[in-house]
Amino acid sequence: MNRRDFLCLRTTPRGRTLELSCRGLYMRYLDSEFLAGAAPETSVFDHEPWMGEPPTVFARRTAEALLRQVEDDLRQVDVLRVLDGEWLASTGLRERLEPVLASFRARGGRVEFAKSTQS
Secondary structure (H helix, E strand, C coil): CCHHHCEEEEEECCEEEEEEEHHHHHHHHHHHHHHCCCCCCEEEECCCHHHCCCCEEEECCCHHHHHHHHHHHHCCCCEEEEECHHHHCCCCHHHHHHHHHHHHHHCCCEEEEECCCCC
């Protein structure tokens, strides 16, 4: 899953708009929390050289890196549409995202909450 799975940039009459899928962000956040106890940010799994394939490598990102990415992307937009915010309720993600949203608002950004059109 890449960042486009939870972030979508669009140009609207109100300005550059970033849509943030809380469902996608939630999944990425849980993954980062689960992997927080695991070792390095890049890991190799189940490599059998005799099979003729290179090792499987998974890149891991921390929750901080994930939120930094959102914050960096917000520097380029005027409006943030937060889709399906209920996905943030059951984890500490809402509390970690609030300072990012407050900083965006302080710079003059506008935050809108909406439901996703896809089910």
